[in-house]
Amino acid sequence: MATRTVLQAEDISRALTRIAHEILESNKGASDLILLGIPTRGTTLAHRIAATIEQIEAGSHIPVGQLDVTMYRDDLALQPTRAPHPTDLPDVGVAGMTVVLVDDVLYSGRTVRAALDAINDHGRPRVVRLAALIDRGHRQLPIRADFIGKNLPSASSERINVRLVEHDGFDEVEIVS
Amino acid sequence: MRHLLSTKDLSREQAVSILDVAEDMAETQLREQKKLATLRGRTVVNLFFEDSTRTRISFEVAAKRLSADLINFSAKGSSVSKGESLKDTAQTLQALGADAVVIRHSSSGAAQNLADAGWINAPIINAGDGKHEHPTQALLDAFTMRRRVFGGNSRGVALDGLRVVIVGDLAHSRVARSNLWLLRTLGADVTFVAPETLVPFGARDWGANIVHDLDTAITEVEPSVVMMLRVQLERMQTSYFPSQQEYVRNWGLSDQRMQALPEDVVIMHPGPMNRGVEISSRAADSPNSSVLEQVSNGVSVRMAVLYMLTSGDRGEK
Numbered sequence: 001m002a003t004r005t006v007l008q009a010e011d012i013s014r015a016l017t018r019i020a021h022e023i024l025e026s027n028k029g030a031s032d033l034i035l036l037g038i039p040t041r042g043t044t045l046a047h048r049i050a051a052t053i054e055q056i057e058a059g060s061h062i063p064v065g066q067l068d069v070t071m072y073r074d075d076l077a078l079q080p081t082r083a084p085h086p087t088d089l090p091d092v093g094v095a096g097m098t099v100v101l102v103d104d105v106l107y108s109g110r111t112v113r114a115a116l117d118a119i120n121d122h123g124r125p126r127v128v129r130l131a132a133l134i135d136r137g138h139r140q141l142p143i144r145a146d147f148i149g150k151n152l153p154s155a156s157s158e159r160i161n162v163r164l165v166e167h168d169g170f171d172e173v174e175i176v177s
Numbered sequence: 178m179r180h181l182l183s184t185k186d187l188s189r190e191q192a193v194s195i196l197d198v199a200e201d202m203a204e205t206q207l208r209e210q211k212k213l214a215t216l217r218g219r220t221v222v223n224l225f226f227e228d229s230t231r232t233r234i235s236f237e238v239a240a241k242r243l244s245a246d247l248i249n250f251s252a253k254g255s256s257v258s259k260g261e262s263l264k265d266t267a268q269t270l271q272a273l274g275a276d277a278v279v280i281r282h283s284s285s286g287a288a289q290n291l292a293d294a295g296w297i298n299a300p301i302i303n304a305g306d307g308k309h310e311h312p313t314q315a316l317l318d319a320f321t322m323r324r325r326v327f328g329g330n331s332r333g334v335a336l337d338g339l340r341v342v343i344v345g346d347l348a349h350s351r352v353a354r355s356n357l358w359l360l361r362t363l364g365a366d367v368t369f370v371a372p373e374t375l376v377p378f379g380a381r382d383w384g385a386n387i388v389h390d391l392d393t394a395i396t397e398v399e400p401s402v403v404m405m406l407r408v409q410l411e412r413m414q415t416s417y418f419p420s421q422q423e424y425v426r427n428w429g430l431s432d433q434r435m436q437a438l439p440e441d442v443v444i445m446h447p448g449p450m451n452r453g454v455e456i457s458s459r460a461a462d463s464p465n466s467s468v469l470e471q472v473s474n475g476v477s478v479r480m481a482v483l484y485m486l487t488s489g490d491r492g493e494k
Contacts, residue, residue: 068201071215071484081489083194084201086332121210 006152007173012133015149016045019131020052022147026129027098030060034092036067038103038115039085044166045133046102063090067101072114087118095123100147104162106132109143134173136160180292180301181482184312184359189335192362196320197332198481199474206242206477216245219276219487224266225304226252226282231448231472232304232314236279239479245487248275263287267296275299277487285309300486308349308377314447315355317478319363321467322402324474325443337364342394343385344370344428345406345455348377348417352447353406357385370394370428374417391428395437403438404445405430405455421454430456435463443467 007015027033035050037043043066050062070076070084101115112130119128131147136154152175154160159176163169178191187195205213221240225233233249240247250270263282270278277300280288285307292301305311322339323331341360347353347369354377360367361384368386369376376387388394395403408424418424425431430444435457444456444466452458461468 071201071205071213076215076488077490079490081485084198086201087204117214121205121208121213123209 001176003174003176005172005174007134007150009171012149012171012173015133016048017052019147019149020049020056023049023100023129023131024053024056026146030054030057030062032096032126033098033100034063034065034090034094035100035102036065036089036094036115036119038101038111039066039068041104041162041164041167042102044164045104045131046100049100049102049131063092065089067115067118069111069114069118072117074110074114089122093123094119094125097125098127098129099125100129100131102131104132105134105136105160106130106143106145106148107136107138109139109141112143113141133162134160178485180288180303181312181486182288182292182301182303183310184315184355184362185310187312187359187362189362189364192316192319192359193333193335195316195478195481195485196323198485199316199320199478200332202480202484203474203477205480206473212242212244214244215484216240216243216276216487219245220248220274221245221277221279221483221487222248222250222270222273222275222299223304224250224270224278224280226280226287227305228253229281229305231475232281232311235472235475236302236304236313236479236483238476239483242476243480243483245276245483248273263291264294264296267291267294271297271299277302277483279304281305283307302482302486305351307351308354309351310355311351312355312359313475313479313482314352315359316482317471317475318352318356318404318445318447319359320478321445321471321474322365322443324470325467326401335363336360339365339401340368340398341365341402341404342368342370342398342400343404343406344391344394344430346375346409346417347371347380347406348375349409350406356404357383361385366398368394368398368400372418372428391430391434392437395434399439400442401439402443402445403430404447405450407447407449408451408454425454429454430460432457432459435460435465438465441465445471447471 035046037046046064050064053062066088068085068087129146132145133149134152135148136152161174163172279302281304287306288303370388446468
């Protein structure tokens with residue numbers, strides 16, 4: 001097993017800052033914007049991006065929430081029972097908002113499909129966008145990200161580990177082959 | 178976890194994780210769209226050999242909120258009234274493709290029997306068997322206590338140090354039994370209050386304090402939770418106490434006894450209530466009463482149990 005570091009702390013920080021700028025640019029500002037992280041590391045990234053946006057746009061407040069998609073997955077019957085995570089939406093809700101979904105790794109696209117179903121049950125957003133720190137390819141559904149930290153072509157036999165200070169004590173993305 | 182037959186089988190981790198999933202389910206019930214597609218294509222059978230409205234409807238709502246197909250099978254007017262055995266009924270359900278069976282039966286051990294006999298390989302959920310157990314009721318009671326005491330910080334928490342007083346017909350109560358096992362697993366102290374005639378045989382070895390007098394229990398225990406059980410007149414062929422008036426006087430939760438309880442006490446009742454017998458109307462309608470929360474929490478807890486037992490891959494088990 002070979003392990004290779006592909007992003008270090010500063011790379012992750014730069015990528016998230018760029019994503020924050022891109023979100024602001026595409027939304028033409030910080031109004032009616034909410035960030036929803038997919039547990040567990042997506043939520044952490046969503047908080048970091050929101051904090052960066054608030055620094056860039058002085059005086060803005062970006063609501064951040066967590067959206068659990070477990071009960072919407074299409075592979076529930078193929079695996080042992082999964083325990084869901086809490087869903088915690090900002091009080092403003094999703095209806096009429098620009099919702100940016102945030103996940104750490106975009107892979108098959110099935111999590112995102114489940115997330116779209118989950119959002120639907122909470123209301124009708126004006127727009128849904130997708131941000132991912134890593135896009136590793138191998139999509140099984142016609143889904144793409146709007147904001148990507150790094151494209152990382154990988155073999156499906158490889159594993160990508162995203163480590164974040166809040167969970168692991170340090171920031172790093174590594175690829176294990 | 179393959180079946181849910183008894184709260185005795187649950188470890189502390191399993192019990193807390195069921196309550197946590199129930200929190201997630203409760204959250205889904207606040208959404209614009211309450212129905213989840215999670216169990217679409219799965220079939221849940223409500224197999225009720227004994228009359229029950231609340232539990233049956235609660236399971237029915239839970240299954241439907243998860244998009245499972247639900248078949249209600251009640252013994253009255255079915256092949257059972259023509260003499261069909263539990264075995265044949267179970268094999269029929271297996272052949273019809275049931276993915277989970279919720280069973281209520283007047284015989285203690287019926288659910289265990291169905292799970293062990295190999296007539297059907299769907300998960301079995303005990304919805305009350307005779308005087309034995311009623312695990313989903315105990316889980317919803319524990320869930321209600323946890324929410325009342327810990328509010329928004331309930332997740333991952335057990336019930337350590339909670340003082341729970343359970344009053345009434347313990348001898349015939351599967352609710353009391355299931356609650357006792359579960360509450361002890363979760364770290365709560367349980368006190369049973371009943372006349373000696375209604376204390377089940379062997380109960381002194383179960384780890385609950387047994388007190389005969391409700392007033393003594395109120396002053397000595399200072400309960401965090403008081404759970405009143407229904408006086409089950411239909412199960413009492415012989416008399417266990419001299420008269421209803423005497424029961425009310427000694428073991429009923431009267432307005433005066435309400436005064437003596439701690440201000441933040443939680444009053445619980447599994448329903449249906451006999452107002453004026455085991456519980457006064459004022460106690461039942463007070464802000465301390467969680468009777469209606471218990472009903473809505475019942476749906477969340479049953480959704481959690483159905484989800485945990487039927488969503489995953491059967492081949493793994």
